[in-house]
Amino acid sequence: MKVRIDVDACVGAGQCVLAAPDVFDQRDDDGMVVLLVENPPAHLEAATEHAALLCPALAIVVDR
């Protein structure tokens, strides 16, 4: 699995951090998304996909 984020689209809702805290974080200075793991291991794949589904700004793209 490969994850891409679009920081320009991000609205800082924090849904991805709640859904997959090992994969996503938020920058302290502006709350925008930070990708911690570009290729999440198998045990984080479901949570990563859920985060992409929850994102209100469609700022997370998951390629498998």
Next chain:
Amino acid sequence: MTETVSELAAFPTARDARCPFDPPAEYAELRAQEGTAALTCPVGVEARVVSRYADVRAMLADPNLSSHAAPSTHVVAGGVLDRPVAPGSLLNMDGPGHARLRRLLTPEFTVKRIQAMRPYIQGLVDDHLDALLARTGPVDLVADFALPIPSLVICELLGVDYADRDRFQEQTAVLVGTNSDPAALEQANLEVVGFMTQLVLTKMVAPTDDLLGRLIVRAGESGQELSVEELVTLGITLLIAGHETTANMIGLSTLALLRQPDQLDALRADPELAGTAVDEMLRYLSIVQFGVLRQATGDLTIGDETIEAGEWLVAALSAGNRDESVFPDPDRIDLKREATAHLTFGYGVHQCLGQQLARVELQEVFARLHQRIPTLRLAVPFEDIEFKNDALVYGVRALPVTWGDER
């Protein structure tokens, strides 16, 4: 479109009095129909009502929409649809102006920063429960618990002086209350605006380490200085958005759980359940009961349908939250359900900025209220509870409760 407005059905606003937690029954029919439904709205225009979960998400994610008449002007008879958007009115702004302002605020509402407020919120909830338990019931859980907690959280967030918090809380309770008479409402409104203006001016002179102080510094440092007017409007937006919604969720969800003893027992037995319970109750209750109004600024597609620029659209959040294709057995409360994808916080670039704060407040209330007062029960017959059928944010006007041995 050749139909005239008079031939169209009306936007449903009335709930079945026997099911006060369910949206109007017509929503299920709307979901079952093809496409969107053109309905007449109390404000006097025709709007296309979007009711299926996937369609609501597609609609709210589309950039060709304006929020200038949001949140729910469609249900306001005599409401003004073309009012100019006040500077700082985050809910009504669009495009780059909205994105810039939201981005100045997002660092205040990150998961990390809100988690850091959890101990404060826990203490606040416990203090209010101590005060309740020092009395003998009945008490009004709305006035003595549901309203003060979110109000004090907002005070903490904005950086209101401790000495001013009682007065601030009294006046904001009048402002968001639906029992308030017009004169008291006008007075409270003036007082809250005056109070917020004073707060903003004080923090502009000497910014303190709180949301408003940091916002002023951050905006200045990035060359996007905010005016007094913008800051006051923003402050009041945060106050209302963070107070009324959470207060109504506390009152209404407590009542709904008291009516669903098996679920309440599960929560009492395992307070950790509060994590999923909060999103499930947000889904089930959809307190922004009339959904959100948008206007198309360009053509857009929902399902197979083309919506033309200028058309009005209503995202019926409560209808989408009961869409059985996404939430099986949707009319049932299941506190174990993974319901985070609900629409109650909206979707798209306007999705609730304060959602993490709302979650933490509600989690602490859900976990603590029923642990500390396991015998909590209604002090009046259920039929006597008054619901806010006309308010933009649904809830109960009062919730008389008691506890201890049944007699």
